[in-house]
Amino acid sequence: MEFFYFIVFFVIGSSLASFYCVVATRLPEGKSIVKPGSHCIVCNHSLKWFELVPILSYIFLKGKCRYCKTNxxxxxxxxxxxxxLLFGLSFLYFGFSYSFYVSLVLISLLILIFVSDFKYMIILDSPLVITSLVVLGLKWYYFSLYTSFISLIDGVILFVIMLLIGFLGKKMFKKEALGGGDIKLAFVIGLTVGVPYGLMCLVxxxxLALPYATYSMLTNNSHEVPYGPFLISSLCIVFFYYDKFSYILNLFN
Ligand SMILES: [Zn+2]
Structure with a gap:
C-alpha cells in the first residue's frame, strides 16, 4: 500500500512540476498562466495530451518539439x-500527517524558486503568499489558532533579521547583498520552522551557496548569485531533519 501511495504522489508531484515550470516562466514575463494553453515557445504549435505527460513525453520526444525540433x-x-520523487519520498518519510502536507507545500515552493530565481533572478510573491497561508492554515488545523499566531510573529522576526543582514551587507559591500525576494522568503522560513531553526536555515x-558563488565568481565574474534556491533548500533540509537539527540546537542550551 505504501508503494501505491508513493506512485500516486510521484505522479501528482511530477504533474504539478510541469505546472510550476509554466508559472515560474510565464509570471516573470508578465504572461497569463492559463491562456494560451501549453505550446512550443518557438513555433507556437499547441501541445497535444501525449506531449504533456510529465517525464515520459520528454523521453519520447527526445527533448525536442515535434514540429520545429527546438530543444x-x-x-x-x-x-x-x-x-x-520528493513528493513520493516525503510520503514514505512522514505518512499522512501535518509534516507531510507542509513538506508538499515546501517542495512546490522549492521547484518554483529554483526555476524563477535561476532563470530570472526573481522570487515571485504569489507562491510565497500561498505557502504562508497554507502553512498557517495547517498549523491552525493541526495545533491551534494560537500556534498560527506565534508562527506569524516568528516569521516577522526572521524577516527583520534578514532585513538587517541585507542592510549590513549593503553597508559592507557597497551594493545590494540580498534581494527583496530573499527577505520575504525569510518570513516564510520563520513562519514555518520558528526563529531558532530559521536561523539555522540561514546559516x-x-x-550551500558558497561553492556555487565561488564557482560563478571564478568563471564569469558575475557576482550576482541567486540566493533563493539555497534558502529554500535549507528550509527543506531542516524541515526533513528536524531531529538532527534539534540535537545541534540543544548543544547551545
Ligand atoms: Zn516548436
Missing part, C-alpha cells in the same frame, strides 16, 4: 523527476 528546456524534465544556506 525543450532540460530543467523541466529534472523538475518533474525531482518533484515527483546552512550560506554554506
Amino acid at each position: 525543450i528546456p532540460i530543467y523541466e524534465f529534472f523538475a518533474e523527476i525531482a518533484c515527483g 546552512l544556506s550560506s554554506f
Whole structure:
C-alpha cells in the first residue's frame, strides 16, 4: 500500500512540476498562466495530451518539439523527476500527517524558486503568499489558532533579521547583498520552522551557496548569485531533519 501511495504522489508531484515550470516562466514575463494553453515557445504549435505527460513525453520526444525540433528546456524534465520523487519520498518519510502536507507545500515552493530565481533572478510573491497561508492554515488545523499566531510573529522576526543582514551587507559591500525576494522568503522560513531553526536555515544556506558563488565568481565574474534556491533548500533540509537539527540546537542550551 505504501508503494501505491508513493506512485500516486510521484505522479501528482511530477504533474504539478510541469505546472510550476509554466508559472515560474510565464509570471516573470508578465504572461497569463492559463491562456494560451501549453505550446512550443518557438513555433507556437499547441501541445497535444501525449506531449504533456510529465517525464515520459520528454523521453519520447527526445527533448525536442515535434514540429520545429527546438530543444525543450532540460530543467523541466529534472523538475518533474525531482518533484515527483520528493513528493513520493516525503510520503514514505512522514505518512499522512501535518509534516507531510507542509513538506508538499515546501517542495512546490522549492521547484518554483529554483526555476524563477535561476532563470530570472526573481522570487515571485504569489507562491510565497500561498505557502504562508497554507502553512498557517495547517498549523491552525493541526495545533491551534494560537500556534498560527506565534508562527506569524516568528516569521516577522526572521524577516527583520534578514532585513538587517541585507542592510549590513549593503553597508559592507557597497551594493545590494540580498534581494527583496530573499527577505520575504525569510518570513516564510520563520513562519514555518520558528526563529531558532530559521536561523539555522540561514546559516546552512550560506554554506550551500558558497561553492556555487565561488564557482560563478571564478568563471564569469558575475557576482550576482541567486540566493533563493539555497534558502529554500535549507528550509527543506531542516524541515526533513528536524531531529538532527534539534540535537545541534540543544548543544547551545
Ligand atoms: Zn516548436
